[in-house]
Amino acid sequence: MRIILIGPPGAGKGTQAVAVKSKFPVDHISTGDILRENVRAGSPLGIEAKKFMDSGSLVPDVLIIEMMRERLAKVSVGFMLDGFPRTVAQAEALDELMKEMSMPLDAAILLEVPDETVVKRLGGRRVCSSCGAIFHVTGNPNKIEGICDICSGPVIQRDDDREEVIRRRLSVYHKNTAPLAEYYEKSGLLHRVDAGGPLDAVKAHLESVGL
Numbered sequence: 191m192r193i194i195l196i197g198p199p200g201a202g203k204g205t206q207a208v209a210v211k212s213k214f215p216v217d218h219i220s221t222g223d224i225l226r227e228n229v230r231a232g233s234p235l236g237i238e239a240k241k242f243m244d245s246g247s248l249v250p251d252v253l254i255i256e257m258m259r260e261r262l263a264k265v266s267v268g269f270m271l272d273g274f275p276r277t278v279a280q281a282e283a284l285d286e287l288m289k290e291m292s293m294p295l296d297a298a299i300l301l302e303v304p305d306e307t308v309v310k311r312l313g314g315r316r317v318c319s320s321c322g323a324i325f326h327v328t329g330n331p332n333k334i335e336g337i338c339d340i341c342s343g344p345v346i347q348r349d350d351d352r353e354e355v356i357r358r359r360l361s362v363y364h365k366n367t368a369p370l371a372e373y374y375e376k377s378g379l380l381h382r383v384d385a386g387g388p389l390d391a392v393k394a395h396l397e398s399v400g401l
């Protein structure tokens with residue numbers, strides 16, 4: 191299975207990817223997670239990417255495409271891309287790459303969520319900076335404040351989850367990423383999923399499109 195998850199920040203891509211991965215043998219590849227690892231490691235990519243991430247802008251296509259070319263070369267089973275592609279240029283580069291690797295995409299899943307729901311979700315999101323587990327202060331709180339339920343690592347608020355940065359990320363999404371719906375609709379790969387409801391409802395919607 192080779193699928194991509196598209197959706198605004200806070201749509202639940204990371205959360206639902208964990209559920210899908212528990213059912214199917216797929217490699218979950220999150221561009222946001224790879225970038226944050228590079229930022230933590232202080233790599234040249236991380237130093238460059240941080241400037242864009244902190245302000246809620248997109249990291250330049252040329253850096254992301256090269257990063258994904260390297261990552262996809264390591265895929266041995268199926269994959270689920272979370273946060274890539276995010277521009278039409280990235281989608282075209284992915285098509286080229288899939289052609290070179292003789293691995294056509296099976297589906298593009300668009301998680302649709304209203305902007306105000308995104309602001310509420312991301313304002314309350316907390317993440318484990320060690321294992322990446324995702325929590326929410328009211329919807330899915332970790333049991334002991336500041337400590338991850340899964341690995342006991344530190345649970346923090348992401349720098350880009352401040353309201354002004356969330357709103358900037360949303361506007362970047364509508365301008366640069368939303369056009370991908372039309373791109374994948376044309377190739378017959380698009381499945382729209384209502385992701386604005388509670389977790390179980392979203393899971394059920396995903397099951398109805400085969401995930």
Ligand code: AP5
Pocket residue numbers: 197198199200201202203204205206221222223225242243244246247248249250254272273274275276280311312314315316324325326327329330350359385386387388389390392
């Ligand atoms: P990235 O980390 O990919 O962020 P994002 O796309 O903005 O998505 P998020 O991780 O914020 O949200 P999500 O949809 O995974 O939601 P989650 O499951 O956590 O990217 C960060 C930055 O990196 C970008 O801004 C950019 O700078 C750069 N970048 C990354 N990829 C790039 C690319 N391809 N090109 C250029 N730059 C790139 O859920 C959110 C919260 O809601 C959680 O607290 C969760 O518990 C809760 N929640 C989830 N679902 C529900 C539900 N159904 N009901 C109630 N609460 C829910």
